[in-house]
Amino acid sequence: MIKACLFDLDGVVVDTAVYHYKAWKKLANSLGFDFTEVQNEELKGVSRMDSLKKILAWGGVSKSGEEMNALATQKNEWYVDMIQQIKPGEELPGAKEFLQKIREAGYKTALGSASKNAGIILNNLGITNLFDAIIDGNSVTHSKPDPEVFLKGAEAVGVQPNESVVFEDAVAGIExxxxxxxxxxxxxxPEVLTKADIVVPGLYDMSIEKLKSLEKISK
Structure with missing residues (x-):
């Protein structure tokens, strides 16, 4: 029986990908090369440091560990400045409504995100109270497709993994x-997220009925 819903943040509850892209592009440009939106797609669900390693490799740039830490910090400062623009009502269509609906139906909710700024984003959106637990990049040591962030989310709300549903827009998150x-x-x-139990275009297309239909699949 499903008892909890665990949500990724970017691309599921809110679209912050554009801010990540702008901040990474600014960083790449400062290092003398460009960074494309296609490349940005490959960073979905990937930690900040792992993303930086990919970008430096694409640009053919080598940096020391200390320099990489400084670059990651710089990118994050630009990103945090940008996400201050986020306001209540900027959730993706149907996200807030679905969260409210499942909580009213008695399901536990948790956020499972690689972002270390998840708390800032939820506060700016005014929806922190819709989550029973928030597991973000400050709470985990392994990036998706490692299941750590979701296992910690299930544990935080007191349910077993096979009583949980993960909502994800990235292949690494589904894995x-x-x-x-x-x-x-x-x-x-559906042609991208081929391993998901079901695929919907957005949380606006989810319902309690679809949630319950997953219980027919053995885990």
Whole structure:
């Protein structure tokens, strides 16, 4: 029986990808090369440091560990400045409504995000109170597809992994759900999120009925 819903943040609850892209592009440009939106897609669900390693490799740039820490900090400062623009009502369509609906139905909710700024974003949106637990990049040591962030989310709300549903827009996130023995709902394109139990275009297309239909799948 499903008892909890675990949500990724970017691309599921809110679209901050554009801010990540702008901040990474600014960093790449400062190092003398460009960074494309196509490359940015490959960073979905990937930690900040792992993202930086990928970008430096794309640009053919080598940096020491100390220099990489400074670059990651700089990118984050630009990103945090940008996300201060986020206001209540900027959630992705249906996200707030679905969160309210499942909480009223008695489901536990947790956030499972690689972002270290998840708290800032939820506060700016005014929806922190819709989550029973927040597990973010400050709470985990392994990036998706490692299931750590979701396993900690299930533990935080007192349910077993096989009583949890993960909502994810990234392939790495779906793989993390599978690795954790959890149900998965892909947010996006079925041809991309092929391993998800079901795929919907957005939380506006989710319902309690669809949530319950997952229970027919054995985990």
């Amino acid at each position: 993390a759900a599978i690795a954790g023995g959890m149900y998965s709902v892909g947010i996006g394109q």
